[in-house]
Amino acid sequence: MICLFRIPYFFALIVLGIVIGGCATYQETEAYKLYSGPIRSSTEISILQLYDASKAVIDGMSVSHSDYTEVHLSPGVHNITWTSVHGMSVLVEASGFALKHSEQNPILLKGRIYRLRSARTTGHEYTIYNWIEDLATGEVIAGTAKP
Amino acid sequence: MKIKYHYTLIILVSILLHGCVIVPYKVDPEVKIEYDKELSKHYLVTTGPRKLLTQIEDSITKFTQNIQIIDSIHFRDTAFPDGDWRMVRLFDDQNCQNIATELNARYLVLIGKLDTSTEESGFMGVYIGFYGAFSAKEKSTISATIIDLEKGEKLCNLDSEAQGTAGGVGFFYAVITDPLTESGAIEGLGKAIAKTIAQETLNNDVRIAVLAIEPHYDAQADNVIQAENVIGGTFTINTPNISTPTSAVIDFCEDFNTWSMKEITISNIGPKNGTMLDAKGTWRSGKQDGAIKQCVINIPEGEYLIKYIVEVTHQDLTQRISNHGLVNLRSQHVYQFSNNAADNLTNTQISTWMFEKETNRIVLGCKVRENNTCP
Numbered sequence: 053m054i055c056l057f058r059i060p061y062f063f064a065l066i067v068l069g070i071v072i073g074g075c076a077t078y079q080e081t082e083a084y085k086l087y088s089g090p091i092r093s094s095t096e097i098s099i100l101q102l103y104d105a106s107k108a109v110i111d112g113m114s115v116s117h118s119d120y121t122e123v124h125l126s127p128g129v130h131n132i133t134w135t136s137v138h139g140m141s142v143l144v145e146a147s148g149f150a151l152k153h154s155e156q157n158p159i160l161l162k163g164r165i166y167r168l169r170s171a172r173t174t175g176h177e178y179t180i181y182n183w184i185e186d187l188a189t190g191e192v193i194a195g196t197a198k199p
Numbered sequence: 200m201k202i203k204y205h206y207t208l209i210i211l212v213s214i215l216l217h218g219c220v221i222v223p224y225k226v227d228p229e230v231k232i233e234y235d236k237e238l239s240k241h242y243l244v245t246t247g248p249r250k251l252l253t254q255i256e257d258s259i260t261k262f263t264q265n266i267q268i269i270d271s272i273h274f275r276d277t278a279f280p281d282g283d284w285r286m287v288r289l290f291d292d293q294n295c296q297n298i299a300t301e302l303n304a305r306y307l308v309l310i311g312k313l314d315t316s317t318e319e320s321g322f323m324g325v326y327i328g329f330y331g332a333f334s335a336k337e338k339s340t341i342s343a344t345i346i347d348l349e350k351g352e353k354l355c356n357l358d359s360e361a362q363g364t365a366g367g368v369g370f371f372y373a374v375i376t377d378p379l380t381e382s383g384a385i386e387g388l389g390k391a392i393a394k395t396i397a398q399e400t401l402n403n404d405v406r407i408a409v410l411a412i413e414p415h416y417d418a419q420a421d422n423v424i425q426a427e428n429v430i431g432g433t434f435t436i437n438t439p440n441i442s443t444p445t446s447a448v449i450d451f452c453e454d455f456n457t458w459s460m461k462e463i464t465i466s467n468i469g470p471k472n473g474t475m476l477d478a479k480g481t482w483r484s485g486k487q488d489g490a491i492k493q494c495v496i497n498i499p500e501g502e503y504l505i506k507y508i509v510e511v512t513h514q515d516l517t518q519r520i521s522n523h524g525l526v527n528l529r530s531q532h533v534y535q536f537s538n539n540a541a542d543n544l545t546n547t548q549i550s551t552w553m554f555e556k557e558t559n560r561i562v563l564g565c566k567v568r569e570n571n572t573c574p
Contacts, residue, residue, distance in 0.1 A: 082249065085272055088282035112243060113284070114413055119249040126282075133565075153565055155524045 084120040086110060098125045098160035100132070101187070104170035108134035127162035131155070132194075136170030136182055144176055152180035156194035164188065171198035219329055219373035226363040226378045228387025232395065236356045238344060242286040242412040244279065244309065246271040251385070255310055255343075256409050258389025263397050267406045269304055274408035277301055286412060295351035304348055305400070306407040308392055311342040315381055317365075329369025338362045339380035341388050344412075345395060355395060359388035502527045505563060511538050511549050518549050522564040532557055539566050 087097065101122045102108060108115045108123070110132050115123055133155045140150050152170060160166060165187040172180040183195030246252065256268050278298050279288060286309070289295055298304065319335035339361050345354040363378020396405060506523035520538075528534065533556035540549045552564030 084247065084249075088276055088280055088284075090276070113245055114247050116248065119247065153522075155563075157525070 081122060082120045084115050084123045086113060086115075086123050087126040095163040098127050098162060099123070099165045100125060100130075100160065100184075101165065101167045102134075103167045104136050104182075105134040105168040106137045108132060108168065125160055127160055129157055129159050131157050132168075132184070134168055134182065136168075136180065138170070138172050138180060140178075144178065150178070150180060152182050154182040154195060156184060158184050158194040160193075166193065169197070173198070219367075219369065219375055221375045221377050223377045223379050224363070226361045226380055226383040228359045228361040228383045230357060230359045230387050230391040232391065233356045233358070234354075238353045238356075242309075242414060243284045244275060244286050244289070245284065245411050245413055246275055247413065248310075248313075248411050251313055252310065252409055252411060254382075254385050255308075255389050255392070258386045259393045259407075259409070262390050262393035263402075265400070265402055265404050266393060266396060267404065269302055269406055269408040271408060271410050274298075274302060274304070274307070275410060289346070290351065293351070295346070295348045299348035302406065302408070304406045304408055306354070306396055306405065307346040307348055308407055308409045309344045309346065309412045310388075310409065311344075311412060313339065313341045313381060313384065315339040329367075329371065329373030332366075332368045334364055334366040336362065336364050337378050337380045339384040341384045343388055343392055345392065354399065357388060357391045357395065359384045359391065361387060505553070507536070507553070509536070509538070509551050511540075511551065520549060520551050522551060522553070524563045526553065526562045529555070534562065 083099075085091065099122055100110070102115065102117045102120065106117050110123055110125070111130055133153070135154075136152045138150050138152070140148060142148050144150075150172070152172075158166070167185050167187050168182070169185050170180065170182045172178050181196055181198040183192050183197045185192050185197070252271060259266055260268065275284065278294070289298075289307075298307075315337065317335050317337050319333060340358065342356060342358045344356050346352070347354045361378075361380040361383030363380050363383070365375065365377055367373055367375035369375075396407065503526055504523065505526045506521065508519055508521045510517060510519050526534075534553055535556050536551060536553050538549065538551040550565060550567035552561045552566055554561045
């Protein structure tokens with residue numbers, strides 16, 4: 053009888069399965085209505101996707117990414133304080149992560165979708181960039197995008 | 200070749216076996232009810248913590264079928280039609296009674312923040328397996344305020360607390376116990392809310408709304424932001440007794456052992472109302488140890504881009520922290536810098552912030568919380 057363990061391909065398959073085995077998460081869109089009154093159509097409001105933000109305080113109201121994926125706002129100027137979290141090498145940050153807090157006061161236009169974006173450079177002299185971009189045009193409306 | 204395959208098999212089995220089992224266990228919460236506790240109105244009424252509110256609602260309806268929950272967004276829009284979500288607005292002229300009539304609602308339940316703290320001892324290392332032993336006391340607390348909308352007054356406060364001990368032992372393979380304090384506190388609170396309302400309504404059908412509250416950093420509010428774990432003292436930006444009423448004075452005259460101001464950069468971002476003067480400069484240390492000790496800067500009030508770097512020492516950990524952002528410096532106000540630190544199982548997070556003394560409003564940076572995050 054041929055022992056299966058003597059077949060290299062069998063091992064390769066199992067190890068490959070372990071290596072690529074993982075999980076993927078999918079978060080449904082959950083919108084936080086942050087304007088008063090009846091629900092308005094998406095063309096009448098500004099949508100802010102939390103995207104890279106772990107949490108945000110918008111005009112004094114806290115929004116956690118674990119609760120909502122996007123915030124629906126009246127068009128106009130909004131005070132947005134938000135935090136992005138980046139996993140780091142422990143050789144760079146002992147905690148294994150780095151936070152970046154930003155406060156921005158962008159003018160949000162109606163019918164537009166905006167996204168809180170964050171990216172970082174690597175190494176000991178790393179820099180974290182937090183910015184807000186218009187999803188349709190890619191225009192940075194607040195903060196500085198990673199070059 | 201045989202030997203080679205045996206090694207592969209051992210490694211494979213090791214990978215598959217290496218791990219741990221986590222044994223969660225329920226903890227019984229302790230719930231206190233208070234009727235005399237004063238209701239602070241310096242809060243915003245919010246639907247923000249969606250999942251937490253859903254959990255509370257579920258635990259209320261699990262206990263009794265006589266309570267019907269009103270959609271929180273619908274309640275909020277009815278109660279605060281102009282988008283001013285301060286809790287104080289609830290108690291404007293007959294507002295509570297009007298809401299009760301319009302929504303046929305009897306009670307409003309306002310849920311506070313769910314707090315969890317951990318105190319650990321022992322050590323467990325992880326390196327191709329788990330080695331060591333640890334235990335950690337975990338405590339979760341959450342509170343609620345029930346408002347009688349028909350009477351327009353507070354009924355009571357409920358405080359739920361669940362405590363448990365997490366423990367683990369490991370030698371390659373680990374067994375870890377996990378107390379479910381958060382769900383225990385939430386379930387305990389939901390049950391207590393349902394029980395209290397059922398007693399008040401003699402088990403009759405009733406409609407209630409469940410929303411959350413969060414601190415409102417209002418200039419008119421009392422000291423909402425408390426000084427927590429402040430290390431050393433505070434640096435001050437002052438605006439007293441100065442010749443020009445529209446000038447601000449930044450004064451770093453203090454010297455603390457545990458933290459120091461290394462650098463501050465203040466730049467104006469352009470004319471504002473035609474009064475902005477050119478005020479731009481970087482004040483670097485001229486002192487031996489590199490810290491700014493005395494520095495007075497005359498600048499007019501207005502909006503500035505402020506960047507500062509401080510060095511803070513907390514429990515043998517020294518960190519340089521930098522904050523920057525737009526700050527509106529108001530005339531005749533005092534601005535101070537402060538700091539705090541939070542420790543959890545894995546690390547210490549130090550944070551600094553700048554705040555307006557008169558209002559306790561944070562204008563730059565943030566305070567780190569027990570879960571090592573800044574709000």
